[in-house]
Amino acid sequence: MELSRHAFTAMGCPCEVRLFCDDTKLAEEAAARCVAEARRFEAKYSRYLPGSITTQINSSAGRSPVTIDPETASILDYSGVCFEQSHGLFDITSGVLRTIWHPTMQTLPTNEALDQCLSLVGWNKIQRSADSIFLPSAGMEVDFGGVVKEYAADALAEIAKSLGIRSGLINLGGDIRIIGPQPCGSAWSIGITHPTEKDSAFAVIEVEEGAITTSGSYERYFEIGENKYSHLINPITGWPVSGLLSVSIFAPLAIVAGSIASIALLNTKEAGLEFLNECHLPYLAIDQNMDSYGNLAK
Amino acid sequence: MRRTNPLLALTSAAMALPAFSATQPVESLISIRATVYEEEDAPAHQILVGADDRYDIDIGQFRLLTPIGSDWSVDLSVTHEAMSGASPWYNIQGANQQTSLIMSGATIRDARTEVSLTTTRYQDDSSISIGLTRSDEDDYEAKAISVSGEWDFNNKLSTLSIGLSYSTDDIRPTDAPNFGRVLKEDKSSHSFSVGWGQILNKHSSLHVGLDITSHDGFLSDPYKLRDTRPDDRLEWALGLKYRRYFDNQNAALHLDYRYYHDDWGINSHTLYSAWYQSLGSDFKLVPNLRYYSQTKADFYSVTNNFALPLTTNQSSDFRLAGYGAYTFGLKAIYDIDTWRVSLSVDRYISSEDYGHSGSKGEHPAAVKFLLTSIGLDFRF
Numbered sequence: 001m002e003l004s005r006h007a008f009t010a011m012g013c014p015c016e017v018r019l020f021c022d023d024t025k026l027a028e029e030a031a032a033r034c035v036a037e038a039r040r041f042e043a044k045y046s047r048y049l050p051g052s053i054t055t056q057i058n059s060s061a062g063r064s065p066v067t068i069d070p071e072t073a074s075i076l077d078y079s080g081v082c083f084e085q086s087h088g089l090f091d092i093t094s095g096v097l098r099t100i101w102h103p104t105m106q107t108l109p110t111n112e113a114l115d116q117c118l119s120l121v122g123w124n125k126i127q128r129s130a131d132s133i134f135l136p137s138a139g140m141e142v143d144f145g146g147v148v149k150e151y152a153a154d155a156l157a158e159i160a161k162s163l164g165i166r167s168g169l170i171n172l173g174g175d176i177r178i179i180g181p182q183p184c185g186s187a188w189s190i191g192i193t194h195p196t197e198k199d200s201a202f203a204v205i206e207v208e209e210g211a212i213t214t215s216g217s218y219e220r221y222f223e224i225g226e227n228k229y230s231h232l233i234n235p236i237t238g239w240p241v242s243g244l245l246s247v248s249i250f251a252p253l254a255i256v257a258g259s260i261a262s263i264a265l266l267n268t269k270e271a272g273l274e275f276l277n278e279c280h281l282p283y284l285a286i287d288q289n290m291d292s293y294g295n296l297a298k
Numbered sequence: 299m300r301r302t303n304p305l306l307a308l309t310s311a312a313m314a315l316p317a318f319s320a321t322q323p324v325e326s327l328i329s330i331r332a333t334v335y336e337e338e339d340a341p342a343h344q345i346l347v348g349a350d351d352r353y354d355i356d357i358g359q360f361r362l363l364t365p366i367g368s369d370w371s372v373d374l375s376v377t378h379e380a381m382s383g384a385s386p387w388y389n390i391q392g393a394n395q396q397t398s399l400i401m402s403g404a405t406i407r408d409a410r411t412e413v414s415l416t417t418t419r420y421q422d423d424s425s426i427s428i429g430l431t432r433s434d435e436d437d438y439e440a441k442a443i444s445v446s447g448e449w450d451f452n453n454k455l456s457t458l459s460i461g462l463s464y465s466t467d468d469i470r471p472t473d474a475p476n477f478g479r480v481l482k483e484d485k486s487s488h489s490f491s492v493g494w495g496q497i498l499n500k501h502s503s504l505h506v507g508l509d510i511t512s513h514d515g516f517l518s519d520p521y522k523l524r525d526t527r528p529d530d531r532l533e534w535a536l537g538l539k540y541r542r543y544f545d546n547q548n549a550a551l552h553l554d555y556r557y558y559h560d561d562w563g564i565n566s567h568t569l570y571s572a573w574y575q576s577l578g579s580d581f582k583l584v585p586n587l588r589y590y591s592q593t594k595a596d597f598y599s600v601t602n603n604f605a606l607p608l609t610t611n612q613s614s615d616f617r618l619a620g621y622g623a624y625t626f627g628l629k630a631i632y633d634i635d636t637w638r639v640s641l642s643v644d645r646y647i648s649s650e651d652y653g654h655s656g657s658k659g660e661h662p663a664a665v666k667f668l669l670t671s672i673g674l675d676f677r678f
Contacts, residue, residue: 070422074315081311085304155317164636164677185579208579255315256308263304279305 001167001183006031010038011046011149013173019160020167020183030163034156034170041152044072045144047095054144062138067131076128079147082259083123086275089266090259091123093135094235095143101233101240103222114238121235150213150258153177157254174214177254181208192248192296195286203248203284203297211254212296215261216246216286232266242288243269247276248296249283257281306500313454326364331673333357337383338666352665353383373416373429382407388523388602388614400523410435416444423450431465440467446491457495459507464488471520485515505539518613524602525613527595533560548576558592564618566592567654572627584629584642591653594620616664622652623665638675644668 004027006017017034021027047054057066068076082090100109100117109117120140127134135142149172156170157177168179169188176190187208191201195216205212221228229240247264251257260279264272269287276283276294284296312318337352361375387400416429426447433440442465449458466486471479493507513531537556544550554570572586595618597611606612629642647666 071316078308078311078315081307085307151312151315151317154312154315158317166635181579251305251309253309253312253318255312256305259308260304275304278303280303281305 002027004028004031006035008035008038010035011042011152011172013149015173016171017156017160018169018171019165019179021165026163026165030160030165033159033163037156037159038152038172041148041155045075045148047141047143047145054142057133057135058141061135061140065127065129065132065134068133069131072133073130075144075147075151076133078151078255078259079144080123082147082263085259086263086266088123088236089234090146090263091121091235092142092144092146093121093123093126093140094233095141096120096139097233097235097238100238101222101229101231105222105224108224118235118238121238146262147255147259149173150175150177150211150254153211153213153254175211175254175258176213177211178207178209192284195246195290202286202292205250205296207250210250210252211257212248212250213254213257213261214246214248215258215265234266241266241268243267244272245286245288245290247272247283247285249276249279249281250296251279251281303500309500310452310455310497326362327675327677329359329361329363329673329675331357331359331361331671333359333669333671336668338668353381353667355379355381369420371418371420373414373418375412375414377410377412377414379410380407381409386614386616387521390601408436410438423454424448429463437470437472438467440465442466444489455497457493459491459493459495461491462489467515469516469520474520479520480516483516483520485513485517487511487513501545502540502542504541505537507537507539508534509537510534519615522602522613522615524604524608525615526608526611527597527613528562528611531560531562533558535559550574552586562618563594563596564592566590580633582631584627584631586625586627586629588625588627589622590625590648591622591655592620593653593655594618616648619650620653620655621648621650621664622654623648624652636677638673640671640673640675642669642671644670 001020001022002024004019004021004024008015015038017031019027019030021030043049044052045054046052047058049055053066053068053072057068060066079090079092097117100113120137125136125140126142127136153170153172153175154177156172157179160168160170160179166180167183170177170179174193178188181187185208187206190205190207190212192203192205192212192214194200194202221230223229230242232241233239234241244265247261249257249261251260260276260281264276264285267275273285273293276285282296283294285293287293333356335353335355335357337354339352357377357379359375359377361373363371363373365371383406390400410433412431412433414429414431416427418425418427424447427445429444431440431442442463444461444463446459446461450456451458464486467484469483469485470481473479474481489509489511491507491509493505495503495505497503511533513533515529517529517531518527519525535556535558537554540553542551552570552572552574554568556568558564558566558568568588568590570586570588572584575583577583595613598613598615598618600614600619602614603612623646625644625646627642627644629640631638631640645668648664650664
């Protein structure tokens with residue numbers, strides 16, 4: 001059986017569809033549909049693109065409700081469960097805090113700026129019905145970035161499977177969802193990137209099915225004075241998080257793996273590890289001292 | 299308050315997302331199955347008159363399941379059965395107090411064809427199906443219509459299903475004038491069912507179902523010399539199905555229990571267990587065991603009493619006796635690419651002694667059979 005690889009860029013990251021299939025025409029069709037679906041997700045949910053639903057929702061904040069389709073509604077429902085399971089730390093409205101914590105700042109934000117920004121944050125402030133969403137204050141924003149990329153990996157894998165592909169994987173910027181084991185039934189070798197040495201693997205994991213996602217804030221730190229601050233902001237306090245450096249997790253679905261990894265990173269190190277243990281999934285967590293925890297590599 | 303396992307909460311929320319809502323089949327499926335049913339011959343010493351070979355049935359089945367557009371699917375099944383063999387005509391008290399079978403004379407040969415068409419409409423959290431079935435054989439014609447719906451709740455952790463069906467059967471026994479059989483009769487059935495399926499946790503699920511059926515019309519067996527049954531029958535059954543997955547062992551346990559009760563005096567228990575063992579990624583072996591036990595119908599007697607008036611209910615049909623039965627089965631399933639091959643063998647033995655309330659007197663027609671089946675599924 002031939003391996004076909006299709007590399008492309010979508011959702012701001014390098015992506016790849018790898019398929020094993022006897023029928024090259026089918027493999028091409030499957031790859032084309034996967035790429036098209038990835039682009040559809042990007043066009044629909046990217047906060048940077050003018051026609052996206054995210055832009056529509058955000059630009060109508062404080063003015064009027066926006067009608068949403070069932071897919072967007074179910075992604076919002078899912079985000080709500082993430083909010084509950086993280087005790088409010090995973091909040092898709094927290095993106096505005098970016099404006100007061102940014103890489104080029106020289107001093108810490110004032111308390112007034114913090115309070116004003118926090119008034120625009122809060123999942124519970126969103127007004128929703130089955131087919132509409134309203135952000136009540138101008139300046140409020142939603143950002144689906146923490147959910148859609150991993151969901152897209154699952155959606156692409158399901159498309160490939162529905163076309164009859166039994167062996168392959170989807171890799172969207174490091175979020176990997178396996179379609180099926182390699183043709184002889186053997187596992188795929190997935191490398192977990194080293195947090196600071198980007199070209200080397202911290203660990204290599206053998207997987208036959210399911211998903212592995214890695215979330216990490218090691219690439220996006222910023223410094224103010226002598227201190228390093230993570231790009232992940234705690235939406236309750238308004239301050240950047242100081243916790244684990246990176247989390248890689250294995251779960252049957254990429255979207256679930258991604259959410260669990262993100263939630264773990266939004267916590268303090270101890271709370272994050274406790275959360276990961278509660279999920280009973282194989283994980284690899286690396287802290288700021290480069291110590292590793294978890295049983296994913298075994 | 300101890301919160302739910304986050305993995306379970308997130309996974310069940312994720313299942314509501316469109317990419318995973320594959321309740322509508324995205325692939326088409328063609329299945330063919332060939333089955334051979336062979337009854338063990340009745341004990342020779344108990345047959346007073348008639349042929350001793352019991353029933354053999356060869357069954358061929360074809361099924362096509364295919365999606366239509368993005369919201370519909372169609373399921374077509376065709377079954378053809380060829381039956382041959384002798385069947386018990388009546389029982390009398392023979393020598394030595396033993397019950398003797400009088401079998402029907404020449405071997406009966408008959409064929410039955412059944413066609414069933416169901417169409418389903420899918421929506422986000424629900425589906426509705428309508429089905430029509432038609433069955434024909436020399437002496438019997440049956441038509442049925444059914445409507446059912448399924449609704450998902452709790453992020454697809456729970457499913458409610460409700461069904462209604464109506465069927466009507468026409469019986470025109472063969473050789474009716476020669477044997478004094480009824481010339482033409484009919485019966486009808488109305489049925490209602492409701493079920494609840496619940497995913498309990500990552501490893502297990504439970505389904506509970508209630509079925510109620512009411513039959514009216516000619517319910518007796520026209521081929522038995524003396525068989526008079528009431529002209530109505532009300533049945534209900536409560537079923538439980540439990541599924542438990544053992545990820546570490548790559549296996550799953552299926553446990554089903556069913557309690558049945560009707561107004562003819564029959565209560566029964568069925569207990570079925572199967573162990574699905576995966577061996578490698580393409581092969582499954584499924585040993586299974588079924589135990590069945592029923593009480594007798596009020597009007598059942600092991601020998602026919604021809605002195606009673608024709609209008610008094612009586613039947614010596616073994617299927618209305620108090621008896622129990624065991625089925626020992628083994629199934630093998632092999633997946634190759636888009637094909638699935640399955641082979642199964644079932645050995646069924648029944649006896650008054652196996653039941654919890656067996657009838658007195660050994661019934662000579664207690665059934666024992668062997669069922670062998672081979673099937674092929676193709677997805678495209």
